[in-house]
Structure formats: structure tokens, C-alpha cells
Amino acid sequence: MLLFIALANSHYFLLGERYVGGFPAGGSRADDAVAWLVSTFVDGRAFPMFGLLFGYGVAHIVRRNAALEPRVVNRILRRRSLVLVVIGLLDALLFYAGDILVMYGVLLFVGILLVRRSDGWLLAVAAVFFVLTALPGMDSFSISTDGPDAAALPPDLATMFAERSLVAAYVALLGPIGFACPFAIGLWAGRRRVLERPAEHRALLRIVATVGILAAVLGAQPAALLVAGAYDRPGDQVLELIGPLHDATGVLGGFGYASLICLLATRLRNRGVVAAIAAVGQRSMTCYLLQSPVWFVVFTPFLLGLADILTVATTALLAIGVWVASVALAEWMRHTGRRGPFEALARRVMYSAVR
Secondary structure, three states, rough: HHHHHHHHHHHOOOOOOEEOOOOOOOOHHHHHHHHHHHHHHOOOOOHHHHHHHHHHHHHHHHOOOOOOOOHHHHHHHHHHHHHHHHHHHHHHHHHHHHHOOOHHHHHHHHHHHHHHOOOOHHHHHHHHHHHHHHOOOOOOHHHHHOOOOOOOOOOOOHHHHHHHHHHHHHHHHHHHHHHHHHHHHHHHHHHOOOOOHHHHHHHHHHHHHHHHOOOOOOHHHHHHHHOOOOOOOHHHHHHHHHHHHHHHHHHHHHHHHHHHHHHHHHHOOOHHHHHHHHHHHHHHHHHHHHHHHHHHHOOOOOOOOOOOOHHHHHHHHHHHHHHHHHHHHHHHHHOOOOHHHHHHHHHHHHHHHHH
């Protein structure tokens, strides 16, 4: 999924004469093919899986500390929220304007209200926010015709900090709306340890994997074919339907990906490449944050400034290379017994609450 995150984030930096869904239009056939693949399988599909896993992890923290008083557990969660907000703000201001850790931190701070609510509450909250995601007319990156702004490609440091401060505030305040549904479903699934005990939930996982991924692929096609140049840009009223369809089915796709990977994991032996990828998952915050300095150096106009040189296809190759490098680094950490530095920091801050 961190590979998908790299593919999803990097194409938004590219410059061009016109845009659809964050892709510069008018590229080569290879660019169009990559744009179709990313729009179909990646954009709006990877982030919901992380929202699900984030909620699942919160449920795990609550369950693991069940012997503690609820107020102490809440303090642990609030400290995790604080870590995410601080690290996310620094990343957003210094490296990548679209960082979502701030959003996760805010979501957790509010989501503490849900951790002890009934299953009915969780499913109701998930349903409400899923419907909000699917409402026609909602803003959607999947059909946006805007190119990269000064926050993504700042001409100087002063502009960078000024513009990115506004973007970070926007992401922190409005971002949780789009991730509340996966977060609530993650809490629900975490209570039942669905991903930890796949043998007990195999039928559910198979249904979610099949329906979720199929819905995501089919629901992406109006937007994916548009960004690939298969048809001309329709009117705004049509776009206002295409965007929410892409986003809502992407939420289902995120659930489907989580279920499929869980089912595959029961058949894979934890060694070699599989162990290396698992090592990335155990250091996911560190490996995620390693991507941001790369985008900063490669695309920022006063550094390498390759936003008008790289294409959709070559940027995808860059994203793959960055992810492969993170896998190699995580595997080295695993062999040398090193925990990810940001994971270690988060754990130290969180559990200082019980001392």
C-alpha cells in the first residue's frame, strides 16, 4: 500500500497545459496507460485502506490496554494523536504539502469518542460518512482540472511556508470527513480481530475482497477513462457525478484490498521478499515519511525542479524506485534489530502516559 501511496502522491506535482484528475493531459500512450492504471487501482483506493488499518490499530491499542482505566487509555490515544499532528505538520510545512498524518491525528482526537461506543454506533457513523462521500457535487481530486499550486511547487521558502500552512489547516479540518467511514469500520473490525484471525472470518473476507475490488474497478472507469484521454471532458454536471462515484467506490476498494491481502497472507511464508515487505509495514510511518523529502527535492522549483520534465510514466517509475528503496531500508532495519525511528518516538510518547 505504501507503493500505492507513492504512485498516488507523486503525479500531482507534474506540470502541463491542462489537467484532469491530477494528471497533465496530452501525454504519450504510455502516460495515458499509467494514468488509467493509477486512477483505476490506486487513486482514492489506497488511502481508505490506511484509514481502515488506522481504526483497526486504535482498537488494538484499546484492547491491549483493557486492564487500564479508560481515562488512561484515552490519554494514550490523545498522545498518539499529538504525535501524528506534530510530525504531520512538520512534514507538511517542510516537505510535502499533502501530508495526511495531521488529518489522522485530528481524526483520532475526535474518534476517541467512538472507541467505546456500540457496534451499531460505529456502523451508523460509517454509513453516514460514506453517504457524504458519495453525494453528487462534492469536490473530488479524481476529476479536478487544477494543476499544482504554490503549496506543491513553491517558488521560494516564504511562499512555501505561507501556502503550506493554509493547506495543512484545510487538510486537518476537512480531511477527517473522508476518512471517518474507514476509521469506524476499522474500529469495528479491530474489535473482532478480523484481520488477525482470518480463518474465523474467511467468508466475510472473501465477500469484501470480491465485492469491494470489483466495485472499485468498475466505479473508477468514468474517471479513469477520462484521465486516459478516451473521451473529451464532459460538462460540470456530469463531472459532479463521476467524482463522487470514483471516491465512494474507492472506499469499498480499500476494504477489498485489506481483505485480499489478509487472505493472501495466510498462504505466504514470512521470509524473503514477503518478510521485507512485512518489515515495511512494521515501520510504515517511517517509510511513508521517507517519501516526502524525495518529492521535495525532485519537484521543488528551487531544487531539482523536474515537474515539467518528468512525465506520468517516468514519475510512476520514480515512485516505484522510492518504494523499493524503502523496502530495502526496512529489511536492513529488520536484520539489525532496529525499530523505525518514528514508530519508536510515537510509542515512547504514548506510553509515557501510564508512568
